[in-house]
Amino acid sequence: MKCDKCKRETEKAFLVSEGSVCPDCCEEIVKRGNSLVEELANEPLDQAPEEMDVAAFHRWTLKLAVQTLQALSPTLRARMLKRNPVMLYPYDLACHLNGLILDCMSRDEFKSRKTGQRKGQFWFGKRVKFASVKRAAFEARVITDLRKTH
Numbered sequence: 001m002k003c004d005k006c007k008r009e010t011e012k013a014f015l016v017s018e019g020s021v022c023p024d025c026c027e028e029i030v031k032r033g034n035s036l037v038e039e040l041a042n043e044p045l046d047q048a049p050e051e052m053d054v055a056a057f058h059r060w061t062l063k064l065a066v067q068t069l070q071a072l073s074p075t076l077r078a079r080m081l082k083r084n085p086v087m088l089y090p091y092d093l094a095c096h097l098n099g100l101i102l103d104c105m106s107r108d109e110f111k112s113r114k115t116g117q118r119k120g121q122f123w124f125g126k127r128v129k130f131a132s133v134k135r136a137a138f139e140a141r142v143i144t145d146l147r148k149t150h
């Protein structure tokens with residue numbers, strides 16, 4: 001089969017958000033993901049474009065996920081490891097947070113094919129104000145929870 005990224009023939013393929021990729025491309029994607037996580041860990045949570053497109057929204061919820069995980073107490077981390085270990089991965093936690101935040105946003109601010117906690121694909125008709133994303137995050141208690149874990 002062919003790698004979706006470099007288009008070279010590959011025997012082994014890994015399923016990532018970009019499609020099925022060869023081991024080399026997979027490694028590169030994981031590295032890139034890790035350096036983004038590192039970058040976000042040191043960035044103020046309040047830093048984001050005033051008007052967000054979907055990419056900016058994803059970047060911010062990933063930052064929220066990264067910093068939430070950083071702030072987890074050992075007790076809470078152990079509890080999560082038992083109950084919901086997948087939530088200890090920043091990208092999975094971010095996906096979960098997306099759903100919680102979107103649930104607290106008004107229905108005309110975004111469009112999605114599915115409802116419920118995992119929104120699946122969603123998109124914005126027009127850019128969404130960072131202020132209203134923050135308000136939704138407070139309502140969803142994902143920001144308060146961040147403070148409580150300290």
Ligand SMILES: [Zn+2]
Nearest residue numbers: 003006022025
């Ligand atoms: Zn490749």
